[in-house]
Amino acid sequence: SAVISQKPSRDICQRGTSLTIQCQVDSQVTMMFWYRQQPGQSLTLIATANQGSEATYESGFVIDKFPISRPNLTFSTLTVSNLSPEDSSIYLCSAEPRDRNTGELFFGEGSRLTVL
Amino acid sequence: AQKITQTQPGMFVQEKEAVTLDCTYDTSDPSYGLFWYKQPSSGEMIFLIYQGSYDQQNATEGRYSLNFQKARKSANLVISASQLGDSAMYFCAMRGGADGLTFGKGTHLIIQP
Numbered sequence: 001s002a003v004i005s006q007k008p009s010r011d012i013c014q015r016g017t018s019l020t021i022q023c024q025v026d027s028q029v030t031m032m033f034w035y036r037q038q039p040g041q042s043l044t045l046i047a048t049a050n051q052g053s054e055a056t057y058e059s060g061f062v063i064d065k066f067p068i069s070r071p072n073l074t075f076s077t078l079t080v081s082n083l084s085p086e087d088s089s090i091y092l093c094s095a096e097p098r099d100r101n102t103g104e105l106f107f108g109e110g111s112r113l114t115v116l
Numbered sequence: 117a118q119k120i121t122q123t124q125p126g127m128f129v130q131e132k133e134a135v136t137l138d139c140t141y142d143t144s145d146p147s148y149g150l151f152w153y154k155q156p157s158s159g160e161m162i163f164l165i166y167q168g169s170y171d172q173q174n175a176t177e178g179r180y181s182l183n184f185q186k187a188r189k190s191a192n193l194v195i196s197a198s199q200l201g202d203s204a205m206y207f208c209a210m211r212g213g214a215d216g217l218t219f220g221k222g223t224h225l226i227i228q229p
Binding site: 031033035041042043044045048058090092094104105106107109110112 | 151153159160161163166207209211214215216217218219220221222
């Protein structure tokens, strides 16, 4: 099974600043996904990070607010820009192993963001 | 569009009893996958079990089994012989094709000694 590491695990930021979250997978993966979990809520898909092309964003999420990079098959970053208190959430990275037969989609441990 | 419905916001179960967490889904995709995740208070998402829409048999993983009823569009999670460590949020999710996961609102399960 793939191991996914996220950094930072938590951070406190001032409004108007930006935070970049890193996601590192210990093996090459086909698809990487970014999710947001607002306090007390379920997970919502932000975007799919594609290697070699621009990310694909879900309705309600835009590239200017959530720019994503995917420079290779093991790494991705999510930036949350122009922070406001409403951005306080857990952000989670997920990856699909190249062997899709298992059906498993793995998650990182999450990055807990608090915006003051 | 895909939709996952979990109708049990919270459940209390006695230790060692079996518990069933309900999940119904809606999708227009002919091929899809159904997932269950456990999220303890630490916040990590722990994969429990997966069921493909064309799988003939219900998925099982240790104490976890998925009761898949395709005609009813339900994918209930059954935990046998519950343990105190099973106390957590449980999310049902689905995926069509290469898309990301669509999650339900979750069920907060509390196992009582």
